[in-house]
Amino acid sequence: MDMEFPLLSMRETLLRLLLACVLGGIIGLEREKSHRPAGFRTHLIVCMGSCLIMLTSHHMFYRFHLFSNADPARLSQGVISGIGFLGAGTIMREGNNIKGLTTAASIWGVSCIGLSMGAGLYTLSIIAALLQMGILVWGNRFPGRFIQREITFSLILKVQGDTEILPLFDAAVDQYGVYIADMNISKEGDKQSINCTLAIKEGQKRGFVNYFYNNKNVIEVSVLDLG
Structure with a gap:
């Protein structure tokens, strides 16, 4: 007996894309405010693109699930691996100081949020975005309470x-x-x-x-x- 994997409605698809843009944009605004090389637009596009990849994977799974060698999950795996190239472009070395590691990690995190949103995990995606935003805004203050900078x-x-x-x-x-x-x-x-x-x-x-x-x-x- 064949399993049924219903396609998402256009409304559901657009909702996930829109929410991915909102979450990625919010995190990107913090990076933009901090004058980082990857700001609002970069984070928004990464999150939206990752969401789109996951939606495409869902569609491919529906279309090709009868083929034993079909593995749509490779698309999302490629996002996680490939985003490293974009993150590496934000890392700069100035003398003995290395800058951009947090922004690179932020881009990677945003891509994961996009994938999660594309999979329909709304609550998890929103919580992850809020946690990432909190880490970016207040995370640098926490270690200072215990370790001198x-x-x-x-x-x-x-x-x-x-x-x-x-x-x-x-x-x-x-x-x-x-x-x-x-x-x-x-x-x-x-x-x-x-x-x-x-x-x-x-x-x-x-x-x-x-x-x-x-x-x-x-x-x-x-x-x-x-x-």
């Missing part, structure tokens, strides 16, 4: 006279638990200088920099925040 900055120090700059610098690094990403030491006449890129807990930075400002042997302190 680490910041990266460039530091240039100059000393003059008989003072050895490296022992002075090492003492401060050990005291404040600083991570050295890059460092160059140079000497010109009776002046020594260090040009370095450092990472430190946000609450420790002021004390670390003041350590050099308050040292009479240091003639120049230059700080540039990198993120």
